[in-house]
Amino acid sequence: MRNKTVIGLNLEHFLKALIAIVIGFISLLLPFTSKEAGRKNMVSTAASVLSAEHAPVISFFLYLAVVLTVVSLLVGIASYIWTSVKIVRCWMYVQICATFFWTMLLFAAKVILDESGVESNFLLKNAGVGFWLGLIAAYVSLVFIMKVAEVNVGYIILTILGVIWMFPILWILLTALRAEQGYYVGYFFPKHLTLKNFYDLFHNTAVPFGKWWLNTMIVAVCGCVLNTLIVLGTAFVLSRTRFSGRKPFMNILMIIGMFPGFMSMVALYNILKGLGMNQSIGALIVVGAAGAAMGYHITKGFFDTIPKAIDEAAIIDGASRLQIFTRITIPLSKSIIVYQVLGTFLGAWSDYIFPRLLFGDRQSSYTVAVGLFWMTDFRRIDSYYTQFAAGAVVIAVPIVILFIWLQRFYVEGLSGSVKG
Amino acid sequence: MxxxxxxxxxxxxxxxxxxxxxxxxxxxxxxxxxxxxxxxxxxxxxxxxxxxxxxxxxxxxxxxxxxxxxxxxxxxxxxxxxxxxxxxxxxxxxxxxxxxxxxxxxxxxxxxxxxxxxxxxxxxxxxxxxxxxxxxxxxxxxxxxxxxxxxxxxxxxxxxxxxxxxxxxxxxxxxxxxxxxxxxxxxxxxxxxxxLDNFKTLLLSSDKLSQTFWPVLGWTFIWGIFATFSCYFGGMILAMIINSKGIKIKKFWRTIFVVTMGIPSFISLKVVGTMLGEKGIFNVLIQKWGWTASAVPFLTQASFARVSVILVNFWIGVPVTMLMVSGILMNIPGELYESARIDGANPFVIFRKITFPYMWFVTTPYIIANLIGNFNNFSAIYFLTGGGPMTLDYYKGAGKTDLLVTWLYKLTADTNDYNLAATIGILIFIISATFTLITFQRSGSMKNEEGFQ
Incomplete structure (x- = not known):
C-alpha cells in the first residue's frame, strides 16, 4: 500500500479500514445472543430467525447486517487489489448501509429475537460480545473508509444528531396526524392517519382555538410594530446622540433588568386592574410595548457599528437628527430590524406566564400559549392531546418557515451583539 | 456687569x-x-x-x-x-x-x-x-x-x-x-x-425555609453552569462541523437544527415532558427496544430529573449557540488556519490553540449574560418538570429541580407568600448584579487589549 498513490484518495488509512472491516467480519462469528439462548453467533442467529415461523418483517435488518458486512469485506479486499476512486466510493456506500443496519439492530434486536422465538426476553445489556464488537467495528471502518475516500467524517455525527434533534418534532407531527385519541399510546407510528385533529381544533365549541389564534396574531403584529419602533428609537438615541443623563438612564435600565421579570407581575396585574385594563389583549400589547425599551442592547450595538461620519455629513447638509434617524439609520439597519421583529413575533406566540395571570379564566381573550396550556392540564390532556399537537403544528409551521427564511438576519443580529 | x-x-x-x-x-x-x-x-x-x-x-x-x-x-x-x-x-x-x-x-x-x-x-x-x-x-x-x-x-x-x-x-x-x-x-x-426578618429566616435560620433556600440556590448554580457550558461547547462543535470544508448542503444541515428554535419553547418543552413521562413514548420505546427492563423515572426521581432537564435544555439551546457561533467563526482569519496546517497541527491542536481562544475572547460577555439567563431560566424548568419531583425536605411547593425563579413563581402563584417571593427576587438581583459587575470589569480590560492576539 505504501508505494501506491491514487489522486482523490488518502491511502494512509487504507490498512486501518481493512483491519476494522476484518474485525467486523470476525464479530459475526462471535457470540451474539445472550446466555439464555446459548450464545449463538450472528450467522447462526440469522439462520434460525430465517427458519422461524413467525419472523417479523424487520428481520431483514439482521440479514442485511450480516450480508452487507460480508459484502463490505469482499469489496474492501477487491479495492486492495484494484485501488481506484470508484471502487473505494462503492465500498463506502456498502459500509454506510452495513453501519445503518448494525445501528438499527440496536433498536430492532429485541423484536426480532423475541418474535421469532430465538429468545424469550432479550435485553440489550445481555447481548454477547459479538454484537458490540460488530457495532463498533462497523463505525470504525466507516470512519476510515470515509477518510480514505476523502469524505468529511462530520456527516456521521451530523446524521446521528439530526435524527436525535428531529425525533421530538416528528413525534409532534405524528401525534397531530394520529387518528387514535389519547395521551399515552404504546407505539411511535400511528395506526391510522387523519386530518380530523386539525378540523376539530377549529370547530370545537369548548376550545375556541381560532379566536386564540387571532388574539395572538393581533398581539404579535401590534407588538412587532410598537416594540420595534420603541427599541429602534431608544437604541438610536442612546447610540448616536449624547445628552446629560444618558449614562444614568442606561444604568437604571440595566439595574431594573437584573430583577427577575415576573417578580413584579402581581403588582402589575393590580395596576392594570386599577386602570381597568385587566383581561383584555390590549393590556398585553401595552405592557409589552412599555417594557420593550429594556431590550435595546443588541440594536444599540448594531447602531454603534454604523460610521459616525455619515451622520456628520448629513448634519452639515442640514439634516435634523430625526431625519438622520428615519432617512439614514433605519434604511441601513435591515438585518437588525428583521431580528427585532422576528424576536417580538416569536415572543408573542410563546409568552405564557403573564398572559396566564392577566386573563385568568376568561377564555375568549386567551392567547395560543395560554390556550394550549389549558388543553394540557392533567384533567384534559387525555382528550385533547392530539388536538394540542395539531395546534402546536399550526403555530409552529409559519414560525419555522419565517425562521428558515430569515435565518441570515438572525445570525447577523446575534453576532453583531457579541461584537459590541 | x-x-x-x-x-x-x-x-x-x-x-x-x-x-x-x-x-x-x-x-x-x-x-x-x-x-x-x-x-x-x-x-x-x-x-x-x-x-x-x-x-x-x-x-x-x-x-x-x-x-x-x-x-x-x-x-x-x-x-x-x-x-x-x-x-x-x-x-x-x-x-x-x-x-x-x-x-x-x-x-x-x-x-x-x-x-x-x-x-x-x-x-x-x-x-x-x-x-x-x-x-x-x-x-x-x-x-x-x-x-x-x-x-x-x-x-x-x-x-x-x-x-x-x-x-x-x-x-x-x-x-x-x-x-x-x-x-x-x-x-x-x-x-x-x-x-429584615424575611432575609433572616431565608438565609440564616434553621427553619425549613432556609433549608430549602440553600439547596435550591446550589442547584441553581449547578444548573446554570452545566446548562450554559454544555450548550456553548455543543453549539460551537456543531457549528464547526457544519462549517468545515467538505460538508455539502450546509444550509440543509443548519435548517434541521434551526427548526427546534422556530417552535415556541413552551410547546417543545411540554411535548418532551410528556414524552419523558412514565408511560411516555421514550419509556415505551426503550422497553420495546430492550434497552431496559422497566420504566426509567426520567422526571420523577431527583437525580434523573436533573440530568434530564440539562439534556433537554441542551437539545433546545445548542441551535441558538450554533447560529451565533457560525457568524463569529467566519470572522476568524483564514491565514491562521492555513499556517497552522502547514506547521502540521491536527484538528484538536487547531481547536485548542486558535478557534477556542478566539471564541472565548469574543464571547465572554455573551457567556456571562447566558449564565445569568440560565440562573433565571424559568421556562426550561417550569414547563418540563414543574420543579418536581416534590420532596418533603423542602418548604411546601418546592421540588428538587426548582430554580430560585421557579420557586419564586410558585410562592406567588400557588402559596401567596409574596414577601418570600420578593425576598428571593432581591437575592436573585444581588447574584445577577455580582456577575454583571464581573463582566463589566472583564470587558473593560478587554477594551485596552487592542483586540485578539
Missing amino acids: DREYKRRNFITTFTKGNIFSKLSYVFCGLANIRYGQVVKGLLFLLLEACYFIFLFTKGIGLLHDLTTLGEHEQGMAFNEAIGIYEMQQGDNSMIILLTGVVAIVVTICFLAIWLFSISSGENARFNHDNGHHVNNFFEDVRSLTNENIHFLLLAIPVVGLLIFTFTPLIYMILMAFTNYDNEHQPPGHLFDWVQ
Missing part, C-alpha cells in the same frame, strides 16, 4: 442667582418667564401646582398610610347607633402599599421636573445675559426633532417603564420587608413592616 462664561450648577444657581433665579426654586419656571420663555415657564408652574394639589388632597394621606400599612382590620364592630354588631370594611394593606408607591413615584417625577425647571431657567438666564438667542416655545418644540431628539424618542419608553416596570418593581421590593404571606392576606387581614 461682569459676565460669566460658565453655566452655574444646581447650587451656585441659587447662591449667585438674582431674585428670579432664587424664587424659581419655590415657584418653578419663574426664571424662564423672566427671560422670555413665558409658555415654558407657565407649564412648569402648572405642573408644580398640579403636584401640590395632589399632595395636599391625597398624597400626604397616602404617604402617611404607607408607614402603618393600615390600622383597622376587617371584622365585626359594635355599631352603637343601631345597637348591633356589623361587618366593618377594614383597611387593605395591599392597596395602601400600592397607592403609597404610586405617590412616591409621582413625587420622584416631580423632583425630576423641578430639577429640570431649575436648569432650564438657568439656561435661559445664561443665554440672555450673554446676549445669545433665547429659544421661544415654538423653537423649543422644533428642537425636539433635532438636538433634543432624546426627549421625543425616549418619552414613550420612559413613561411606559415608569408605570409598568418601575412602579411594580418598587412595590415588590418594599414587599420583601413586610409579612405579606399566606397568613396575612388582605382584605381580611393586615400585613405590616417587619424590616
Whole structure:
C-alpha cells in the first residue's frame, strides 16, 4: 500500500479500514445472543430467525447486517487489489448501509429475537460480545473508509444528531396526524392517519382555538410594530446622540433588568386592574410595548457599528437628527430590524406566564400559549392531546418557515451583539 | 456687569442667582418667564401646582398610610347607633402599599421636573445675559426633532417603564420587608413592616425555609453552569462541523437544527415532558427496544430529573449557540488556519490553540449574560418538570429541580407568600448584579487589549 498513490484518495488509512472491516467480519462469528439462548453467533442467529415461523418483517435488518458486512469485506479486499476512486466510493456506500443496519439492530434486536422465538426476553445489556464488537467495528471502518475516500467524517455525527434533534418534532407531527385519541399510546407510528385533529381544533365549541389564534396574531403584529419602533428609537438615541443623563438612564435600565421579570407581575396585574385594563389583549400589547425599551442592547450595538461620519455629513447638509434617524439609520439597519421583529413575533406566540395571570379564566381573550396550556392540564390532556399537537403544528409551521427564511438576519443580529 | 462664561450648577444657581433665579426654586419656571420663555415657564408652574394639589388632597394621606400599612382590620364592630354588631370594611394593606408607591413615584417625577425647571431657567438666564438667542416655545418644540431628539424618542419608553416596570418593581421590593404571606392576606387581614426578618429566616435560620433556600440556590448554580457550558461547547462543535470544508448542503444541515428554535419553547418543552413521562413514548420505546427492563423515572426521581432537564435544555439551546457561533467563526482569519496546517497541527491542536481562544475572547460577555439567563431560566424548568419531583425536605411547593425563579413563581402563584417571593427576587438581583459587575470589569480590560492576539 505504501508505494501506491491514487489522486482523490488518502491511502494512509487504507490498512486501518481493512483491519476494522476484518474485525467486523470476525464479530459475526462471535457470540451474539445472550446466555439464555446459548450464545449463538450472528450467522447462526440469522439462520434460525430465517427458519422461524413467525419472523417479523424487520428481520431483514439482521440479514442485511450480516450480508452487507460480508459484502463490505469482499469489496474492501477487491479495492486492495484494484485501488481506484470508484471502487473505494462503492465500498463506502456498502459500509454506510452495513453501519445503518448494525445501528438499527440496536433498536430492532429485541423484536426480532423475541418474535421469532430465538429468545424469550432479550435485553440489550445481555447481548454477547459479538454484537458490540460488530457495532463498533462497523463505525470504525466507516470512519476510515470515509477518510480514505476523502469524505468529511462530520456527516456521521451530523446524521446521528439530526435524527436525535428531529425525533421530538416528528413525534409532534405524528401525534397531530394520529387518528387514535389519547395521551399515552404504546407505539411511535400511528395506526391510522387523519386530518380530523386539525378540523376539530377549529370547530370545537369548548376550545375556541381560532379566536386564540387571532388574539395572538393581533398581539404579535401590534407588538412587532410598537416594540420595534420603541427599541429602534431608544437604541438610536442612546447610540448616536449624547445628552446629560444618558449614562444614568442606561444604568437604571440595566439595574431594573437584573430583577427577575415576573417578580413584579402581581403588582402589575393590580395596576392594570386599577386602570381597568385587566383581561383584555390590549393590556398585553401595552405592557409589552412599555417594557420593550429594556431590550435595546443588541440594536444599540448594531447602531454603534454604523460610521459616525455619515451622520456628520448629513448634519452639515442640514439634516435634523430625526431625519438622520428615519432617512439614514433605519434604511441601513435591515438585518437588525428583521431580528427585532422576528424576536417580538416569536415572543408573542410563546409568552405564557403573564398572559396566564392577566386573563385568568376568561377564555375568549386567551392567547395560543395560554390556550394550549389549558388543553394540557392533567384533567384534559387525555382528550385533547392530539388536538394540542395539531395546534402546536399550526403555530409552529409559519414560525419555522419565517425562521428558515430569515435565518441570515438572525445570525447577523446575534453576532453583531457579541461584537459590541 | 461682569459676565460669566460658565453655566452655574444646581447650587451656585441659587447662591449667585438674582431674585428670579432664587424664587424659581419655590415657584418653578419663574426664571424662564423672566427671560422670555413665558409658555415654558407657565407649564412648569402648572405642573408644580398640579403636584401640590395632589399632595395636599391625597398624597400626604397616602404617604402617611404607607408607614402603618393600615390600622383597622376587617371584622365585626359594635355599631352603637343601631345597637348591633356589623361587618366593618377594614383597611387593605395591599392597596395602601400600592397607592403609597404610586405617590412616591409621582413625587420622584416631580423632583425630576423641578430639577429640570431649575436648569432650564438657568439656561435661559445664561443665554440672555450673554446676549445669545433665547429659544421661544415654538423653537423649543422644533428642537425636539433635532438636538433634543432624546426627549421625543425616549418619552414613550420612559413613561411606559415608569408605570409598568418601575412602579411594580418598587412595590415588590418594599414587599420583601413586610409579612405579606399566606397568613396575612388582605382584605381580611393586615400585613405590616417587619424590616429584615424575611432575609433572616431565608438565609440564616434553621427553619425549613432556609433549608430549602440553600439547596435550591446550589442547584441553581449547578444548573446554570452545566446548562450554559454544555450548550456553548455543543453549539460551537456543531457549528464547526457544519462549517468545515467538505460538508455539502450546509444550509440543509443548519435548517434541521434551526427548526427546534422556530417552535415556541413552551410547546417543545411540554411535548418532551410528556414524552419523558412514565408511560411516555421514550419509556415505551426503550422497553420495546430492550434497552431496559422497566420504566426509567426520567422526571420523577431527583437525580434523573436533573440530568434530564440539562439534556433537554441542551437539545433546545445548542441551535441558538450554533447560529451565533457560525457568524463569529467566519470572522476568524483564514491565514491562521492555513499556517497552522502547514506547521502540521491536527484538528484538536487547531481547536485548542486558535478557534477556542478566539471564541472565548469574543464571547465572554455573551457567556456571562447566558449564565445569568440560565440562573433565571424559568421556562426550561417550569414547563418540563414543574420543579418536581416534590420532596418533603423542602418548604411546601418546592421540588428538587426548582430554580430560585421557579420557586419564586410558585410562592406567588400557588402559596401567596409574596414577601418570600420578593425576598428571593432581591437575592436573585444581588447574584445577577455580582456577575454583571464581573463582566463589566472583564470587558473593560478587554477594551485596552487592542483586540485578539
